[in-house]
Amino acid sequence: MDLTEHPLHSEIMAAGDLLTVKRDLVSLPNGNTSYREYVAHPGAVVVVPMLSNGHVVLERQFRYPLRQVFVELPAGKIDPNEETLQTGKRELLEETGYTARQWVKLGRQHPCIGYSDEVIHIYLATDLQLGSHRRDEDESLEVFDVSFADCLSMIVQGEITDSKTITAIFLAEKYLQANGGN
């Protein structure tokens, strides 16, 4: 069965400082037409930073759309022409102050396939060294670390609900199981 929808026309529905929203007219597999509205996103990188004692570095950050503080992994948007590994290194340093000597690509995830074209690349960062963070003046967050087991427990208990974080921890757990870590 061919499930493909083909674009007929595309327009910018909204162009803000942060978000660009598109509205495309598409032809459906059954011959009908419909509109598709979605956020156009540059992509992002999420990092699982793991200390030598097996602890995971996490952040507490206020997320305005949901008006609450979330526990999440370091992450950020890809700058223009930036390699994803470089984004991971930059965001880890900026947000937490850590640099890492070992980087492993764990995969990628799509957070919001219904209405965003965002892709999030996932890295495991180990052999960490703490320097000083380079957060923007307007970026307020707290950095802390927990054991990997406690991190898994926080997900099961509903204390971590951020999908990018859960997905990255899932892949890190499988990677560590397959490679004899933790």
Added chain:
Amino acid sequence: MDLTEHPLHSEIMAAGDLLTVKRDLVSLPNGNTSYREYVAHPGAVVVVPMLSNGHVVLERQFRYPLRQVFVELPAGKIDPNEETLQTGKRELLEETGYTARQWVKLGRQHPCIGYSDEVIHIYLATDLQLGSHRRDEDESLEVFDVSFADCLSMIVQGEITDSKTITAIFLAEKYLQANGGN
């Protein structure tokens, strides 16, 4: 540390058929102000439907924002005044034709905390019975099932990258481990 951002002013940046996008002026913890742009979403439900042989029911669906077919769990938006369990039952039936006698709430996830207020409630559905689906005429998707182990493998191999699906399977795996299933 108080991380809270307080709304000063809110406006509708875009109102489409599918998406409503807001732009709020907020005061930051450091006293500065900034804008926050985000999708206002009614919330959704994702279902892990598990057959008596331990197989998971999945779908292949074309997702226009990323122009590709995704493997994902049945899911859909909450209708106005609808209980989340009812959304799960409705979407499972509409998309796959299955009804389930047993429903367990596994938790909830936030797919896109940076620019959407969407919450996705997660259910495990077992004791399934197959009827006939009630898909909209314009809704093209394929339904299939794989063993739970194969589903985990598809995530690790990068064949499943949809975050809501990975997150729900993660929680289902932990639930089944804790409750002696699979």
